[in-house]
Amino acid sequence: MIAELFAAGVRLFTGVQARWLGCAPDATQRIYFANHTSNLDFLVLWSVLPANAQRKTRPVAAMDYWRGGRIRFYLADHVFRGVLIERKKVTRSNNPMHQLIAVLEGGESLIIFPEGGRTTETEMRPFKSGLYHLGKAMPNVDLVPVYLDNANRVLPKGEFLPIPFLCSVNFGSPLRLLPDESKDAFLTRARAAVGAMAKS
Amino acid sequence: MKLPSFDPQMEVLVTGVFVLLLVASITGFVLKKTVKSERGQEVVLNLNARINAWWVMIFIFFLAMATGGIGSVILFGFTSFLALREYITLTPTHRADHRALFWALFIITPLQYALIGVRNDGLAIIMIPVYAYLFVPIRNVIAGDCQDFLARSAKIQWGLMVCVYFVSYAPALLLLHIPGREGQNGKLLYFLVCVAQMSDVLQYVFGKCFGRYKIAPTISPNKTIEGFVGGVSGAVVIGAGLYWITPFNPWQAALMALIIALMGFYGGLVMSAIKRDRGVKDYGVTIPGHGGIMDRIDSLCFAAPVFFHLTRYFFT
Numbered sequence: 001m002i003a004e005l006f007a008a009g010v011r012l013f014t015g016v017q018a019r020w021l022g023c024a025p026d027a028t029q030r031i032y033f034a035n036h037t038s039n040l041d042f043l044v045l046w047s048v049l050p051a052n053a054q055r056k057t058r059p060v061a062a063m064d065y066w067r068g069g070r071i072r073f074y075l076a077d078h079v080f081r082g083v084l085i086e087r088k089k090v091t092r093s094n095n096p097m098h099q100l101i102a103v104l105e106g107g108e109s110l111i112i113f114p115e116g117g118r119t120t121e122t123e124m125r126p127f128k129s130g131l132y133h134l135g136k137a138m139p140n141v142d143l144v145p146v147y148l149d150n151a152n153r154v155l156p157k158g159e160f161l162p163i164p165f166l167c168s169v170n171f172g173s174p175l176r177l178l179p180d181e182s183k184d185a186f187l188t189r190a191r192a193a194v195g196a197m198a199k200s
Numbered sequence: 201m202k203l204p205s206f207d208p209q210m211e212v213l214v215t216g217v218f219v220l221l222l223v224a225s226i227t228g229f230v231l232k233k234t235v236k237s238e239r240g241q242e243v244v245l246n247l248n249a250r251i252n253a254w255w256v257m258i259f260i261f262f263l264a265m266a267t268g269g270i271g272s273v274i275l276f277g278f279t280s281f282l283a284l285r286e287y288i289t290l291t292p293t294h295r296a297d298h299r300a301l302f303w304a305l306f307i308i309t310p311l312q313y314a315l316i317g318v319r320n321d322g323l324a325i326i327m328i329p330v331y332a333y334l335f336v337p338i339r340n341v342i343a344g345d346c347q348d349f350l351a352r353s354a355k356i357q358w359g360l361m362v363c364v365y366f367v368s369y370a371p372a373l374l375l376l377h378i379p380g381r382e383g384q385n386g387k388l389l390y391f392l393v394c395v396a397q398m399s400d401v402l403q404y405v406f407g408k409c410f411g412r413y414k415i416a417p418t419i420s421p422n423k424t425i426e427g428f429v430g431g432v433s434g435a436v437v438i439g440a441g442l443y444w445i446t447p448f449n450p451w452q453a454a455l456m457a458l459i460i461a462l463m464g465f466y467g468g469l470v471m472s473a474i475k476r477d478r479g480v481k482d483y484g485v486t487i488p489g490h491g492g493i494m495d496r497i498d499s500l501c502f503a504a505p506v507f508f509h510l511t512r513y514f515f516t
Binding site: 015017150153156159161163164165166 | 285286288289293295298299301302305484485486
């Protein structure tokens, strides 16, 4: 309920336009992976999903940031049902992969940002390996590249007042890990797939 | 509470627009059934989307008019906000412009319309060209980044002038004191909007029906000489025909309509030049068939201030 209000607010504020270029707007189980430049990114992406997909799509977020304040934590944990993962002190027992795979095995979809943090440059950073491990562990789940256009201008890193630039969310064609594709080859291909959506 | 209402003249105007739109919708329906070619169907589809959007826009416009001055101020204020949002989305702004843009959208824009709402036309006429103009580069200097400084500040200043200041001249018409016509300035606003928009519509219709020679091929390839001549002369006829709702006689009304149509034409070209430079066709997707808000009001932006000042100089 609160989440839907946030989504409606974001849609109104940013006039966000969803372009489903490579897949249909439905509730198919997917891992949406996108470029990351602003704290609003997951909200912008989530807000354009159809209602039945929203209910079963959870953003993956950094524990250290979203644990930072009570309201922040409430929003991340309760409102958006974020999957909060450890990115600083990863040990064998708190390996985020187990959490994510458990969510996927429960039939839910994920939103992840494989750059591992927000960038201020226009170029995307190299992707972290998590996406590869997810693709390997869950070979039947579609990996959908998504490019968030202009979201970085709405709330750049270090700013707290948002500007309502018109955003668009471009969804590309689903990828799967190819048989005997190496980790680096796959991550390069995935990053290029997000980049290709930037120009469409 | 007094229910919103119109005087008898306004009722005629509302009925007129309603009949016109009804004719347009029926024409669109007939065309949809008769046009067979694929390209023709595409044009008809876009035409019908435009007509449907017109119903909505006209409804909102008359609703605002019916609530008197404040409704028009809010309507145009909101229009300015949306137009400025489209403009800055298209303009390559810099990270260091963030705070200045926030001020432009959330402080300066509402302030301009608040000034018109409280009938402070003296301040409304200089607030953006003087104070906002000074403020924008100062805020950018505080942000401490001098890369492309002049271009960045100028883009924000220009956006404020076109999207906010010029548009605000339309509701500012309600502040004019024309002897013997107290409380009737809504019809002046109607005259401006009707002539500017009908000029656009007729340029489109004449261009689609008879257009052969491009008038500005490097700026706006869809505009033709035939469309321009048909649209502007049509707008002049409509303007002259509406003289009875204005303080003008038929000849003055025709001349005013000519100036509105010409300024509107150049407004459309200027805003097209920006789009073309940025490599896009429309400012947005807000209005189905038309594009963005800015695509619909570009002619009004340029016509409103000139119409306001001519009326103020000669008729108040």
